[in-house]
Amino acid sequence: MKAISYARYGGPEVLEYGEADDPKLGPDDVLVKVRAASVNPVDWKARQGHLDAILPAVFPVIPGWDLAGVVVRPGPAVPEFAEGDEVIGYVREDVLSFGTCAEYVAAPVRTLAPKPRGLSFEEAAGIPLAGLTAHQVLHRVLNVRRGETVLVHAAAGGVGSVAVQLASHLGARVIGTASEGNHDFVRALGAEPVSYGEGLAERVRGLAPEGVDAVFDTVGGDALKASANLVAPEGRLASIVDPGVTGYGGAYWFVRPDPADLRKLSELADQGVLRIHVEETFPLERTADAHRRSEEGHVRGKIAITVPQEVSPSGA
Template identity: 70%
Template sequence: MKAISYSGYGGPDVLEYGELPDPKVGPDQVLVKVRAAAVNPVDWKCREGYLAPILDAVFPVIPGWDVSGVVVQPGASVTEFAVGDEVIGYVREDFLSRGTFAEYVAAPVRTLARKPLRLSFEEAAGLPLAGLTAYQVLRALEIGEGDTVLVNAAAGGVGSIAVQLAKNAGARVIGTASERNHGHVRSLGAEPVAYGEGLADRIRTLAPDGVDAAFDTIGGETLKVSADVLGPGGRLASIADAEVTSLGGRYVFVRPDAADLHTLGVLADEGVITVHVDRTFPLEQAAEAYRLNAEGRTRGKIVVTVDWDRPAVS
C-alpha cells in the first residue's frame, strides 16, 4: 500500500511517501480503506519525539490517528462491523507505528464508530480526535446549563467543537481567537475575544464575576490567564500543559472510546456539531499539511485525502 512514514524523529523532511506492506488484520480489528485522515498537532509532536517518554515508536512509523473510510475486511472475532460499512476512528494504540496516513489501516474496533451520514468523508475525518477531546474535557469540567465557559483557540479543531458542545449543554461560551476568526467563532455560538496583551481584562469585561470553567488548549501563559479569570469554585482543565494540576485543575489526555465517538456521530447527524475543513491535501503532500498545521493558525481542520483507484486488498 501507499503510505506516509518516518524512520526516525525529526521535522517534516523525515516524512516519506512510498510503498509499505499492507497491514495484517487482528481478530479484534477491521481493515479500513482510508478515504481521509485529519492532521492534528499531536501528530507532529509524536514525529519530533516529544511523546517518546510515554509512547514507544516501532519504526517505520505511519503517523496519524484520525480516519474516515470503509470497512473492507473484518477480523475473525468482529461482529460490530461488516464489509462496506462507513466508519470513523480515533485509531490510537499505546505505541507509534500503524497510523492512518495510508491507503489502509487495521483499526481496533474499540476505536471506531459509524460515520455520520451528514458529514462528508473529509469532514468526518476531522471529528474523532478533536471531538473526543472536546467531549471528554467538557465532561470532566461538568459543563451544564447556565455555566459561563472559556474556550481557548475557539476557531481551532478542538476549540470549535468544544464551543458547539458547550452551547448545546446550555452554557454561555467565551472563545479566544485571532481577530480574523472572530466571525467564525460567533457563527459557532461563542463571544470572541482577541489574543494578546490584556486578554485577562478583556475576558473580565465579558464576565466580571469570573468564568465557571476554562478549557485550555495552548498552555503556558494562556493557562495562567485561564486560571486567573476563574470565578469562585471555577473549574480548569488543559490538554496542553500538565502544570494545570499545580493550579488546581485537571490534565486530560484524550482516549479512544467507541461509545463517546458514537455519541458525537449522533450529534453531528442532528446538526449540533459541524466540522470545518480548512484545507485538504493529497496523501503524497502530507508533509505540507503537517507544516501548515504546525503554524497553529488553522480554522478547523486540515485533512489529507487518499486516492481510491487502487482495488481493495483481500
C-alpha cells in the same frame, strides 16, 4: 499499499511517500479503506519525538490517528461492522507504528464508530481526536452544566471549535479566545469572541465580571496563567496541553479512544449540532506539506488528507 512513513524522528522532511506492507488483520480489528485522515498538532509533535516517553516509536512509523473510511473486512471477533460500512476512528494504540496516513488500516474495533451520513469523508475525519478531546473534557473533567459560563481558548482551532459547539449544545454560555480575523467564525459557532494576547484577563472580565465557571485550555503558557485568575470560586480548570495546570488546581487530560463517545459525536453531527470546518485539504503524498501547515499554527478548524482509491490489499 501506499502510505506515508518516517524512519527517524525529525522535521517534515523525514516523511516519505511510498509502498508499505499491507496491515495484518487481528481478531478484534477492522480492515478499513481510508478515504481521509486529518492532521493534529500531536502528529508532528510525535514525529519530532516529543511523545517518546509515553508512546515509543516502532520504526518505520505511519503517522496519523484520525480516519474516515469504508470497512473492507471485519476481524472474526467483530460483529459490530460489516463490509461496506462507513466508519470514523481515533486509531491510537500503545506505540507509534501503524497510523492512518495510508490506504488501509487494521483498526481495533474499540477505536471506531459509524461515520456521520451527512458529512464528507474529509469533514468526518476531523471529528475523532478533536471531538473526543472536547467531549471528554467537557463531560468528564469540567462537568459543564446548563447556564454556566465556559471560557474556551483557541476557539477557532480544531479542538476549540468543537468544544464551543458542544458546550453551547449543553446550554452553557461560551466565551472563546481567537484572533480578530476569526471572531465572526467563532461567533457563528456559538461563542462570544475575545482577542487573545495582552489584556486578555481584562477583556474576559468585561464579559464575565464574576469570573467563569469553567476554562478549557488548549494553549497553555500565559493563557493558562491568566485563566487561573479568571475562574470563579468553585470553578474548574482543564488543559490538554500543559500538565502544569495541576499547579493551578486544575486537571490535565489526554484523550483516549472511546467508541461510545465517538458514536455520540457522530449522532450530534447527523443532528446538525456539530459541524467540522476543513480549512485546507492535501493529497496523501503531500502529507509533509500538511504537517508544515499545521506547524505554522492559526488553522481555522481542521486540515484533511485525502487518500487515493486504488485496488484492495492482498487477501481483502
